[in-house]
Amino acid sequence: xxxxxxxxxxxxxxxxxxLAGFRALxxxxxxxxxxxxxxxxxxxxxxxxxxxxxxxxxxxxVGRRLGVSKQAAGKTVDRLEELGYAERVDDxxxxxxKLVRLTGRGVDAxxxxxxxxDGLRARWAAELGPGRLADLEDSLRTMAPAGLGVDAVSWLAxx
Amino acid sequence: xxxxxxxxxxxxxxxxxxLAGFRALxxxxxxxxxxxxxxxxxxxxxxxxxxxxxxxxxxxxVGRRLGVSKQAAGKTVDRLEELGYAERVDDxxxxxxKLVRLTGRGVDAxxxxxxxxDGLRARWAAELGPGRLADLEDSLRTMAPAGLGVDAVSWLAxx
DNA sequence: CTAAAATGGGCAACATGGTTGTCGAAATAG
DNA sequence: CTATTTCGACAACCATGTTGCCCATTTTAG
Numbered sequence: 001x002x003x004x005x006x007x008x009x010x011x012x013x014x015x016x017x018x019l020a021g022f023r024a025l026x027x028x029x030x031x032x033x034x035x036x037x038x039x040x041x042x043x044x045x046x047x048x049x050x051x052x053x054x055x056x057x058x059x060x061x062v063g064r065r066l067g068v069s070k071q072a073a074g075k076t077v078d079r080l081e082e083l084g085y086a087e088r089v090d091d092x093x094x095x096x097x098k099l100v101r102l103t104g105r106g107v108d109a110x111x112x113x114x115x116x117x118d119g120l121r122a123r124w125a126a127e128l129g130p131g132r133l134a135d136l137e138d139s140l141r142t143m144a145p146a147g148l149g150v151d152a153v154s155w156l157a158x159x
Numbered sequence: 160x161x162x163x164x165x166x167x168x169x170x171x172x173x174x175x176x177x178l179a180g181f182r183a184l185x186x187x188x189x190x191x192x193x194x195x196x197x198x199x200x201x202x203x204x205x206x207x208x209x210x211x212x213x214x215x216x217x218x219x220x221v222g223r224r225l226g227v228s229k230q231a232a233g234k235t236v237d238r239l240e241e242l243g244y245a246e247r248v249d250d251x252x253x254x255x256x257k258l259v260r261l262t263g264r265g266v267d268a269x270x271x272x273x274x275x276x277d278g279l280r281a282r283w284a285a286e287l288g289p290g291r292l293a294d295l296e297d298s299l300r301t302m303a304p305a306g307l308g309v310d311a312v313s314w315l316a317x318x
Numbered sequence: 319c320t321a322a323a324a325t326g327g328g329c330a331a332c333a334t335g336g337t338t339g340t341c342g343a344a345a346t347a348g
Numbered sequence: 349c350t351a352t353t354t355c356g357a358c359a360a361c362c363a364t365g366t367t368g369c370c371c372a373t374t375t376t377a378g
Contacts, residue, residue: 009296011276014283015188017296018181020303025174044335060355072336074356079334096344096355117170124173128298137168137176139287139295144179203364219326231365233327238363255326255373 025120032116038109040083046113048076049085049106056101058091085109184279191275197268199242205272207235208265211245215260244268 026043033041051057051065063073077100080086085106091097102110125133185202192200210216210224222232236259239245244265250256261269284292 009280009293010273011278011280012273014280014296015181015184015276017299017303018177018184021299022174022177022181024303025177029174042334058355059357068335069337070355071338071357075335094345094355098356114169114171117174119170121168121170121173124302128301132294132298134168135291136295136298137173139291140176140180142287143283144176144183201363217326218328227364228366229326230328230367234364253326253374257327 025117028120029113029116033109033112036112036116038112041085041109044076045080045083045085046109048073048080049102049110052077052080052086052100052102052106054102054107056099058097059100062100080106184276187279188272188275192268192271195271195275197271200244200268203235204239204242204244205268207232207239208244208261208269211236211239211259211261211265213261213266215258217250217256218259221259239265 029046030041030043033039047066048062051062057065059074059077060070062077063070066073077086077088080100081088084103086100086102088098088100091099121133128136188205189200189202192198206225207221210221216224218233218236219229221236222229225232236245236247239259240247243262245259245261247257247259250258280292287295
């Protein structure tokens with residue numbers, strides 16, 4: 001609470017604002033998803049389904065894309081399987097591999113998420129004006145270029 | 160991946176950008192904190208120390224401020240105690256209460272965090288230009304007004 | 319003044335989502 | 349053919365939450 005940047009705004013607010021924005025979007029996504037028949041989707045599952053993708057992937061591959069161990073990815077796939085969002089099928093060409101594929105329900109959840117996110121972004125655009133929103137995104141792209149990091153959850157709580 | 164907002168940008172990038180920005184700041188904070196003698200501070204501890212504040216607080220109070228149960232807050236205080244960032248003292252005026260107070264080390268970590276955050280914000284200001292950064296903050300303040308929610312970690316991973 | 323309610327702290331059991339380490343089976347490199 | 353790598357799984361463990369319960373103490377109602 002002592003030093004301040006050139007223009008007098010304290011620095012600790014910036015991360016809080018970014019988090020609050022992220023959180024608002026994710027909360028609204030999941031509230032809407034729940035309303036549309038997917039009450040059990042948690043942020044981690046969404047990330048995992050995104051990592052599985054339309055073409056499917058092995059658990060190890062999912063782990064790599066998510067930046068977590070294959071064991072952790074395997075547990076998440078277990079969850080997705082229990083909930084009916086993914087299924088494991090043996091790979092006939094490789095006896096070790098088990099391909100994880102999204103079920104119809106999984107694809108539905110992903111499709112609905114995309115639509116809901118678009119709707120939320122449209123709301124931001126309406127409230128801020130499209131130019132300011134595009135500026136915001138551009139600024140963030142400049143400062144946090146990695147972007148595609150779907151490996152988002154673990155590093156907060158994880159060890 | 161189907162619908163798009165008016166200007167053609169997909170909505171799912173916005174939360175990813177916000178998260179990447181938050182994460183970049185927090186990662187750099189903790190890397191710098193580690194360099195400055197606080198290698199064991201995790202995001203959750205920073206939030207908790209913030210909640211304890213200079214005047215101290217009870218574990219229940221910390222839980223309320225953080226939006227978690229008093230038991231969870233108690234466990235976090237246990238951690239902070241182990242690491243030497245906080246201490247519990249009996250309240251002589253109320254036999255039930257145990258006041259949690261930051262140690263000198265805890266205050267040091269908090270002070271350094273403030274300075275580091277200011278430095279990070281200055282870097283963003285230098286790279287984006289002060290006006291664009293202020294715009295970004297204003298936009299986020301508009302869309303995510305709650306802001307002060309220090310209860311940030313649990314809702315991601317927690318139950 | 320006393321009995322009831324509220325509060326604070328802590329314990330236990332459990333859920334989630336990570337981590338290592340290890341192992342066996344299958345594929346691949348030499 | 350053998351050595352190495354890879355995949356999937358199991359087990360033990362850690363960190364951080366949750367409820368439910370209990371006890372001591374303080375506050376409040378009557």
